Amino acid sequence: MNSTYSKREKFKNWRARRPFWGATLSILSGLIILWVPAKLYEVAAAPGSILFVGFFLGGLTMLMGILSYIIPxxxxxxxxxxxxxxxxxxxxxxxxxxxxxxxxxxxxxxxxAWKPEMADHDSKTQSHLDPITEKEVASGRDILPD
Known part of the structure:
Protein backbone atom coordinates (compact mmCIF):
# COMPACT_ATOMS: atom_id res chain seq x y z
CA MET A 1 0.00 0.00 0.00
CA ASN A 2 1.10 3.53 -0.65
CA SER A 3 2.80 5.35 2.24
CA THR A 4 0.57 8.39 1.83
CA TYR A 5 -2.67 8.62 3.73
CA SER A 6 -5.97 8.42 2.00
CA LYS A 7 -8.17 11.49 2.06
CA ARG A 8 -10.41 9.92 4.66
CA GLU A 9 -7.49 9.20 7.01
CA LYS A 10 -6.14 12.74 6.55
CA PHE A 11 -9.54 14.20 7.38
CA LYS A 12 -9.87 11.89 10.39
CA ASN A 13 -6.47 13.01 11.72
CA TRP A 14 -7.31 16.68 11.08
CA ARG A 15 -10.68 16.28 12.82
CA ALA A 16 -9.12 14.55 15.85
CA ARG A 17 -6.95 17.60 16.53
CA ARG A 18 -9.85 20.06 16.51
CA PRO A 19 -13.19 20.53 18.28
CA PHE A 20 -14.94 19.47 15.09
CA TRP A 21 -18.52 18.88 16.23
CA GLY A 22 -18.67 21.89 18.54
CA ALA A 23 -17.33 24.16 15.80
CA THR A 24 -19.70 22.69 13.22
CA LEU A 25 -22.73 23.22 15.46
CA SER A 26 -21.60 26.79 16.22
CA ILE A 27 -21.30 27.58 12.52
CA LEU A 28 -24.72 26.04 11.83
CA SER A 29 -26.17 28.03 14.73
CA GLY A 30 -24.71 31.26 13.34
CA LEU A 31 -26.17 30.57 9.91
CA ILE A 32 -29.62 29.91 11.36
CA ILE A 33 -29.43 33.05 13.51
CA LEU A 34 -28.36 35.11 10.48
CA TRP A 35 -31.24 33.75 8.42
CA VAL A 36 -33.94 35.60 10.41
CA PRO A 37 -32.57 39.14 9.97
CA ALA A 38 -31.68 38.36 6.36
CA LYS A 39 -35.34 37.56 5.64
CA LEU A 40 -36.44 40.77 7.36
CA TYR A 41 -33.87 43.08 5.78
CA GLU A 42 -36.48 45.71 4.81
CA VAL A 43 -37.36 46.16 8.46
CA ALA A 44 -33.69 46.26 9.41
CA ALA A 45 -33.25 49.54 7.55
CA ALA A 46 -35.96 51.24 9.64
CA PRO A 47 -34.74 53.60 12.36
CA GLY A 48 -34.71 52.03 15.80
CA SER A 49 -34.56 48.47 14.50
CA ILE A 50 -32.51 46.03 16.51
CA LEU A 51 -32.15 43.52 13.69
CA PHE A 52 -28.58 44.73 13.18
CA VAL A 53 -27.87 43.18 16.57
CA GLY A 54 -29.08 39.89 15.07
CA PHE A 55 -26.66 40.27 12.17
CA PHE A 56 -23.81 41.02 14.57
CA LEU A 57 -24.53 38.19 17.02
CA GLY A 58 -25.23 35.62 14.31
CA GLY A 59 -21.98 36.54 12.60
CA LEU A 60 -20.14 36.40 15.92
CA THR A 61 -21.48 32.91 16.67
CA MET A 62 -20.45 31.71 13.24
CA LEU A 63 -17.03 33.36 13.58
CA MET A 64 -16.40 31.57 16.88
CA GLY A 65 -17.00 28.23 15.14
CA ILE A 66 -14.65 29.11 12.28
CA LEU A 67 -11.94 30.32 14.66
CA SER A 68 -12.14 27.13 16.68
CA TYR A 69 -11.23 25.20 13.52
CA ILE A 70 -8.26 27.50 12.97
CA ILE A 71 -7.11 27.97 16.59
CA PRO A 72 -8.25 24.88 18.52
CA ALA A 113 -15.54 20.50 26.95
CA TRP A 114 -13.18 19.57 24.10
CA LYS A 115 -9.77 18.23 25.06
CA PRO A 116 -7.08 17.57 22.46
CA GLU A 117 -6.43 13.92 21.69
CA MET A 118 -3.05 12.48 20.99
CA ALA A 119 -2.78 11.69 17.30
CA ASP A 120 -0.62 8.62 17.85
CA HIS A 121 -2.02 6.00 20.23
CA ASP A 122 0.90 3.66 19.70
CA SER A 123 1.94 1.61 22.75
CA LYS A 124 5.55 2.75 22.36
CA THR A 125 4.51 6.37 22.59
CA GLN A 126 2.29 5.70 25.61
CA SER A 127 4.99 3.83 27.54
CA HIS A 128 7.51 6.53 26.63
CA LEU A 129 5.24 9.28 27.98
CA ASP A 130 4.16 7.33 31.06
CA PRO A 131 6.51 7.91 34.02
CA ILE A 132 5.71 4.46 35.43
CA THR A 133 7.96 1.84 33.91
CA GLU A 134 6.63 -1.40 32.55
CA LYS A 135 8.78 -3.25 35.10
CA GLU A 136 6.96 -1.51 37.97
CA VAL A 137 3.59 -2.42 36.55
CA ALA A 138 4.61 -6.06 36.00
CA SER A 139 5.90 -6.36 39.58
CA GLY A 140 2.54 -5.18 40.96
CA ARG A 141 4.19 -2.44 43.01
CA ASP A 142 1.77 0.08 44.47
CA ILE A 143 2.09 3.16 42.29
CA LEU A 144 -0.35 5.42 44.09
CA PRO A 145 1.02 7.92 46.61
CA ASP A 146 0.21 7.34 50.29
Missing part, protein backbone atom coordinates in the same frame (compact mmCIF):
# COMPACT_ATOMS: atom_id res chain seq x y z
CA UNK A 73 -6.25 25.71 21.65
CA UNK A 74 -8.63 28.64 22.30
CA UNK A 75 -11.72 26.44 22.13
CA UNK A 76 -12.74 27.15 25.74
CA UNK A 77 -12.79 30.93 25.25
CA UNK A 78 -14.44 30.63 21.85
CA UNK A 79 -17.08 28.30 23.30
CA UNK A 80 -17.98 30.79 26.03
CA UNK A 81 -18.27 33.59 23.48
CA UNK A 82 -20.38 31.41 21.18
CA UNK A 83 -22.80 30.62 24.01
CA UNK A 84 -23.12 34.30 24.99
CA UNK A 85 -23.65 35.40 21.41
CA UNK A 86 -26.24 32.73 20.68
CA UNK A 87 -28.20 33.45 23.87
CA UNK A 88 -28.11 37.21 23.27
CA UNK A 89 -29.29 36.68 19.70
CA UNK A 90 -32.78 36.08 21.08
CA UNK A 91 -32.98 39.85 21.47
CA UNK A 92 -32.10 40.78 17.89
CA UNK A 93 -32.94 37.79 15.72
CA UNK A 94 -35.31 35.70 17.82
CA UNK A 95 -32.39 33.34 18.27
CA UNK A 96 -33.05 31.84 14.86
CA UNK A 97 -36.51 30.87 16.13
CA UNK A 98 -34.73 29.42 19.21
CA UNK A 99 -33.25 26.61 17.09
CA UNK A 100 -30.12 28.67 16.52
CA UNK A 101 -29.84 29.47 20.21
CA UNK A 102 -30.15 25.83 21.25
CA UNK A 103 -27.59 24.71 18.67
CA UNK A 104 -25.29 27.54 19.77
CA UNK A 105 -25.51 26.51 23.41
CA UNK A 106 -24.80 22.86 22.56
CA UNK A 107 -21.96 23.76 20.18
CA UNK A 108 -20.42 26.20 22.67
CA UNK A 109 -20.61 23.61 25.44
CA UNK A 110 -18.90 21.09 23.18
CA UNK A 111 -16.17 23.65 22.45
CA UNK A 112 -15.66 24.22 26.18
Missing amino acids: RLSTLLGVLAIFASVLSIMGALGGFLIGTILGIIGGAMLI
Whole structure:
Protein backbone atom coordinates (compact mmCIF):
# COMPACT_ATOMS: atom_id res chain seq x y z
CA MET A 1 0.00 0.00 0.00
CA ASN A 2 1.10 3.53 -0.65
CA SER A 3 2.80 5.35 2.24
CA THR A 4 0.57 8.39 1.83
CA TYR A 5 -2.67 8.62 3.73
CA SER A 6 -5.97 8.42 2.00
CA LYS A 7 -8.17 11.49 2.06
CA ARG A 8 -10.41 9.92 4.66
CA GLU A 9 -7.49 9.20 7.01
CA LYS A 10 -6.14 12.74 6.55
CA PHE A 11 -9.54 14.20 7.38
CA LYS A 12 -9.87 11.89 10.39
CA ASN A 13 -6.47 13.01 11.72
CA TRP A 14 -7.31 16.68 11.08
CA ARG A 15 -10.68 16.28 12.82
CA ALA A 16 -9.12 14.55 15.85
CA ARG A 17 -6.95 17.60 16.53
CA ARG A 18 -9.85 20.06 16.51
CA PRO A 19 -13.19 20.53 18.28
CA PHE A 20 -14.94 19.47 15.09
CA TRP A 21 -18.52 18.88 16.23
CA GLY A 22 -18.67 21.89 18.54
CA ALA A 23 -17.33 24.16 15.80
CA THR A 24 -19.70 22.69 13.22
CA LEU A 25 -22.73 23.22 15.46
CA SER A 26 -21.60 26.79 16.22
CA ILE A 27 -21.30 27.58 12.52
CA LEU A 28 -24.72 26.04 11.83
CA SER A 29 -26.17 28.03 14.73
CA GLY A 30 -24.71 31.26 13.34
CA LEU A 31 -26.17 30.57 9.91
CA ILE A 32 -29.62 29.91 11.36
CA ILE A 33 -29.43 33.05 13.51
CA LEU A 34 -28.36 35.11 10.48
CA TRP A 35 -31.24 33.75 8.42
CA VAL A 36 -33.94 35.60 10.41
CA PRO A 37 -32.57 39.14 9.97
CA ALA A 38 -31.68 38.36 6.36
CA LYS A 39 -35.34 37.56 5.64
CA LEU A 40 -36.44 40.77 7.36
CA TYR A 41 -33.87 43.08 5.78
CA GLU A 42 -36.48 45.71 4.81
CA VAL A 43 -37.36 46.16 8.46
CA ALA A 44 -33.69 46.26 9.41
CA ALA A 45 -33.25 49.54 7.55
CA ALA A 46 -35.96 51.24 9.64
CA PRO A 47 -34.74 53.60 12.36
CA GLY A 48 -34.71 52.03 15.80
CA SER A 49 -34.56 48.47 14.50
CA ILE A 50 -32.51 46.03 16.51
CA LEU A 51 -32.15 43.52 13.69
CA PHE A 52 -28.58 44.73 13.18
CA VAL A 53 -27.87 43.18 16.57
CA GLY A 54 -29.08 39.89 15.07
CA PHE A 55 -26.66 40.27 12.17
CA PHE A 56 -23.81 41.02 14.57
CA LEU A 57 -24.53 38.19 17.02
CA GLY A 58 -25.23 35.62 14.31
CA GLY A 59 -21.98 36.54 12.60
CA LEU A 60 -20.14 36.40 15.92
CA THR A 61 -21.48 32.91 16.67
CA MET A 62 -20.45 31.71 13.24
CA LEU A 63 -17.03 33.36 13.58
CA MET A 64 -16.40 31.57 16.88
CA GLY A 65 -17.00 28.23 15.14
CA ILE A 66 -14.65 29.11 12.28
CA LEU A 67 -11.94 30.32 14.66
CA SER A 68 -12.14 27.13 16.68
CA TYR A 69 -11.23 25.20 13.52
CA ILE A 70 -8.26 27.50 12.97
CA ILE A 71 -7.11 27.97 16.59
CA PRO A 72 -8.25 24.88 18.52
CA ARG A 73 -6.25 25.71 21.65
CA LEU A 74 -8.63 28.64 22.30
CA SER A 75 -11.72 26.44 22.13
CA THR A 76 -12.74 27.15 25.74
CA LEU A 77 -12.79 30.93 25.25
CA LEU A 78 -14.44 30.63 21.85
CA GLY A 79 -17.08 28.30 23.30
CA VAL A 80 -17.98 30.79 26.03
CA LEU A 81 -18.27 33.59 23.48
CA ALA A 82 -20.38 31.41 21.18
CA ILE A 83 -22.80 30.62 24.01
CA PHE A 84 -23.12 34.30 24.99
CA ALA A 85 -23.65 35.40 21.41
CA SER A 86 -26.24 32.73 20.68
CA VAL A 87 -28.20 33.45 23.87
CA LEU A 88 -28.11 37.21 23.27
CA SER A 89 -29.29 36.68 19.70
CA ILE A 90 -32.78 36.08 21.08
CA MET A 91 -32.98 39.85 21.47
CA GLY A 92 -32.10 40.78 17.89
CA ALA A 93 -32.94 37.79 15.72
CA LEU A 94 -35.31 35.70 17.82
CA GLY A 95 -32.39 33.34 18.27
CA GLY A 96 -33.05 31.84 14.86
CA PHE A 97 -36.51 30.87 16.13
CA LEU A 98 -34.73 29.42 19.21
CA ILE A 99 -33.25 26.61 17.09
CA GLY A 100 -30.12 28.67 16.52
CA THR A 101 -29.84 29.47 20.21
CA ILE A 102 -30.15 25.83 21.25
CA LEU A 103 -27.59 24.71 18.67
CA GLY A 104 -25.29 27.54 19.77
CA ILE A 105 -25.51 26.51 23.41
CA ILE A 106 -24.80 22.86 22.56
CA GLY A 107 -21.96 23.76 20.18
CA GLY A 108 -20.42 26.20 22.67
CA ALA A 109 -20.61 23.61 25.44
CA MET A 110 -18.90 21.09 23.18
CA LEU A 111 -16.17 23.65 22.45
CA ILE A 112 -15.66 24.22 26.18
CA ALA A 113 -15.54 20.50 26.95
CA TRP A 114 -13.18 19.57 24.10
CA LYS A 115 -9.77 18.23 25.06
CA PRO A 116 -7.08 17.57 22.46
CA GLU A 117 -6.43 13.92 21.69
CA MET A 118 -3.05 12.48 20.99
CA ALA A 119 -2.78 11.69 17.30
CA ASP A 120 -0.62 8.62 17.85
CA HIS A 121 -2.02 6.00 20.23
CA ASP A 122 0.90 3.66 19.70
CA SER A 123 1.94 1.61 22.75
CA LYS A 124 5.55 2.75 22.36
CA THR A 125 4.51 6.37 22.59
CA GLN A 126 2.29 5.70 25.61
CA SER A 127 4.99 3.83 27.54
CA HIS A 128 7.51 6.53 26.63
CA LEU A 129 5.24 9.28 27.98
CA ASP A 130 4.16 7.33 31.06
CA PRO A 131 6.51 7.91 34.02
CA ILE A 132 5.71 4.46 35.43
CA THR A 133 7.96 1.84 33.91
CA GLU A 134 6.63 -1.40 32.55
CA LYS A 135 8.78 -3.25 35.10
CA GLU A 136 6.96 -1.51 37.97
CA VAL A 137 3.59 -2.42 36.55
CA ALA A 138 4.61 -6.06 36.00
CA SER A 139 5.90 -6.36 39.58
CA GLY A 140 2.54 -5.18 40.96
CA ARG A 141 4.19 -2.44 43.01
CA ASP A 142 1.77 0.08 44.47
CA ILE A 143 2.09 3.16 42.29
CA LEU A 144 -0.35 5.42 44.09
CA PRO A 145 1.02 7.92 46.61
CA ASP A 146 0.21 7.34 50.29
